Amino acid sequence: MRHRLLAVFFACLVLLAPALAAAETDVAGVWRGSLYGSNLQAVVEQDGNAVKAQVVVSALTGETNVYHVVGAIFNGHLYMLHGSGHIFEGDAKGNELTGVLTTKGGSKVELRAVRTP
Incomplete structure (x- = not known):
């Protein structure tokens, strides 16, 4: 039930997006x-x-996992959702993205990524 509510929430954000902001953080x-x-x-x-x-x-073991996520960004604040229930919420500033990944089990992990050329 929680996953469906989050999916509906993100769908509403995406549908309302054009009315909320003309230019968004890239x-x-x-x-x-x-x-x-x-x-x-x-x-x-x-x-x-x-x-x-x-x-x-x-x-490090050579194992590779691929995840497809969807979400929305508003004023540089990013929300991403994986179908299994993992949620990422963070902020994009320039070429740096920082935030927290909350796993479906409730664990919270801080993440930092940089954009590559």
């Missing part, structure tokens, strides 16, 4: 960071306030 591009020693790479696409990304997590 987060499109390739972002890199790390999570518990694993490398993260996110390829982010943006259409106004609507944002989607493919996040690839490469572990």
Whole structure:
């Protein structure tokens, strides 16, 4: 039930986005960071306030996991949701993105990523 409510919330944000902001912080591009020693790479696409990304997590063991996330950005504040219930909320400033990933189990992990050329 919680996941459906979050999905409806994000859908409403995306639908209302054109009316809320004409120019938004640009987060499109390739972002890199790390999570518990694993490398993260996110390829982010943006259409106004609507944002989607493919996040690839490469572990030190060689294992690779791919996550597809969707969300919205308002005044540089980014909200992203994965279908399993993971939620990222953070702020984009220039070529740096910082925030907190809340896993479906409720654990909170601070993340930092930088945009790569």
